[in-house]
Amino acid sequence: MSQLIPVKEFAERRRKLMERMAPDSIAIVPSAPEKVRNRDVHHQFRQDSDFQYLTGFGEPDSVLVLIPGREHGESVLFCKERNPDKELWDGFLVGPEGAIERFGLDDAFPVGDIDDILPGMIEGRSRVYYPLGRDPAFDTQVMDWVKVLRSKVRSGARPPGEFVALEHMLHDLRLYKSASEIKVMAKAGEISAEAHIRAMKRAEPGAYEYQLEAELIHTFMSRGARTTAYPSIVGGGANGCILHYIENSSVLREGDLVLIDAGCELECYASDITRTFPVSGRFSEAQRQLYEVVLAAQYAAIDAVRPGNHWNHSHEAALKVLTQGLIDLGLIELSLDEALEQQAYRPFFMHRTGHWLGMDVHDVGDYKVGDAWRELEPGMVLTVEPGLYIAPDNFSVDEKWRGIGIRIEDDVVVTREGCRVLSEGVPKTIPEIESLMAG
Numbered sequence: 001m002s003q004l005i006p007v008k009e010f011a012e013r014r015r016k017l018m019e020r021m022a023p024d025s026i027a028i029v030p031s032a033p034e035k036v037r038n039r040d041v042h043h044q045f046r047q048d049s050d051f052q053y054l055t056g057f058g059e060p061d062s063v064l065v066l067i068p069g070r071e072h073g074e075s076v077l078f079c080k081e082r083n084p085d086k087e088l089w090d091g092f093l094v095g096p097e098g099a100i101e102r103f104g105l106d107d108a109f110p111v112g113d114i115d116d117i118l119p120g121m122i123e124g125r126s127r128v129y130y131p132l133g134r135d136p137a138f139d140t141q142v143m144d145w146v147k148v149l150r151s152k153v154r155s156g157a158r159p160p161g162e163f164v165a166l167e168h169m170l171h172d173l174r175l176y177k178s179a180s181e182i183k184v185m186a187k188a189g190e191i192s193a194e195a196h197i198r199a200m201k202r203a204e205p206g207a208y209e210y211q212l213e214a215e216l217i218h219t220f221m222s223r224g225a226r227t228t229a230y231p232s233i234v235g236g237g238a239n240g241c242i243l244h245y246i247e248n249s250s251v252l253r254e255g256d257l258v259l260i261d262a263g264c265e266l267e268c269y270a271s272d273i274t275r276t277f278p279v280s281g282r283f284s285e286a287q288r289q290l291y292e293v294v295l296a297a298q299y300a301a302i303d304a305v306r307p308g309n310h311w312n313h314s315h316e317a318a319l320k321v322l323t324q325g326l327i328d329l330g331l332i333e334l335s336l337d338e339a340l341e342q343q344a345y346r347p348f349f350m351h352r353t354g355h356w357l358g359m360d361v362h363d364v365g366d367y368k369v370g371d372a373w374r375e376l377e378p379g380m381v382l383t384v385e386p387g388l389y390i391a392p393d394n395f396s397v398d399e400k401w402r403g404i405g406i407r408i409e410d411d412v413v414v415t416r417e418g419c420r421v422l423s424e425g426v427p428k429t430i431p432e433i434e435s436l437m438a439g
């Protein structure tokens with residue numbers, strides 16, 4: 001149960017979704033399935049983000065059904081029944097009555113009865129919204145419910161004719177974060193910032209990357225964020241040039257940088273922070289020069305996050321600063337215009353400057369509307385994460401640059417005036433980092 005998002009907000013989200021649904025339609029939203037890890041051990045359960053967004057209900061084997069205008073309640077939940085014998089082994093179940101009382105659903109039934117009840121709810125509705133094509137087993141199940149109605153047309157049953165992916169409508173709602181969602185995300189950012197500081201303090205030559213990862217997890221867990229939002233990246237030296245390096249098994253060496261990209265998940269909301277710092281606490285001259293370029297690019301990109309600017313503005317701002325920096329340091333031998341035109345930065349910066357952030361680390365929501373980049377609006381949350389990665393085998397640049405990987409990433413919410421950084425609790429200027437590590 002969400003501690004930070006009130007029950008009535010979930011009802012409000014369902015209402016907003018139903019307002020956008022066609023009249024005479026029904027939406028069916030399943031929970032995430034439990035997944036076997038090995039033999040009788042399951043992976044840690046993580047609720048489906050869409051289902052969580054609409055219910056706050058954390059159990060598997062549940063299905064939310066939205067039926068605008070239904071007399072006995074528009075929001076219906078199917079979930080497991082209470083069962084003292086099972087609960088003794090596997091823990092507390094909310095049950096249909098609890099779902100109504102505690103989660104504000106209008107109506108609820110045991111999920112074991114869904115095949116008997118749901119076809120009757122679909123009957124007479126012309127359109128069915130559901131996560132079409134996401135899970136073949138669920139696609140089949142929806143069609144099985146519809147087949148029940150098709151077999152009864154001679155008795156007057158009216159099966160639906162249209163099946164529409166739910167995601168587009170729902171994901172547009174998820175893109176705009178409410179005040180309480182931003183509160184959760186700010187708290188996640190604060191916890192992750194504290195974790196990064198702890199890991200920075202632990203770094204020293206001879207430590208293993210996974211030992212820094214352990215420090216991150218320690219802070220996440222201690223502060224109530226029981227899982228990471230994605231596998232933590234802790235890359236020392238040239239490992240920092242591998243964008244999704246999660247092996248985290250190498251030893252950290254004197255003179256190298258270490259790149260940590262890690263964020264906790266709190267109440268199903270992600271944070272996503274990257275910091276890069278010297279293993280031994282002091283940047284070398286080459287590291288310092290590249291770092292200052294990335295930091296300047298990040299400031300320029302954050303500065304471009306404000307209402308009225310579009311999604312790509314901050315990427316363009318970062319590209320300009322990164323490219324000019326590479327020219328000034330002699331890694332690119334072209335004019336700025338030529339280098340941007342030819343994308344000469346690509347061997348050193350090959351990803352986007354950010355992504356939407358929310359319940360999913362790479363969150364949902366369109367980046368373009370038609371052919372145009374999406375305009376930023378208050379409540380949208382995104383990351384700003386420029387980097388420079390000089391491959392260890394890039395023989396076209398001076399040796400001193402090779403094997404240096406740097407990324408600086410913060411989480412930023414668009415406000416009416418501009419933006420607010422949700423992850424600023426962890427230092428990122430060179431003097432701040434060096435002074436923290438010296439302490």
Ligand code: GLY
Pocket residue numbers: 230261272355361385409
């Ligand atoms: N940690 C994944 C990303 O930064 O996009």
Ligand code: MN
Pocket residue numbers: 261262272273274409
């Ligand atoms: Mn990241």
Ligand code: MN
Pocket residue numbers: 272355383385409
């Ligand atoms: Mn990111």
